[in-house]
Amino acid sequence: MAQYSTQQFKGGLKIILDGDPYSIVENEFVKPGKG
Known part of the structure; x- marks a missing residue:
């Protein structure tokens, strides 16, 4: 079983959950705000 981190999520990736x-x-990657 392969393990993926959220950084590796890309369009077209197929997974079984x-x-x-x-x-x-x-x-969509969103940078967290500072403050």
Whole structure:
């Protein structure tokens, strides 16, 4: 079983979560604000 961190999530990545297949269609990286 492969392990992925959230930094590795990219469009087109296919995963199995709780026995169900999923495909990541789009992702958006947001830098946390300082303050």
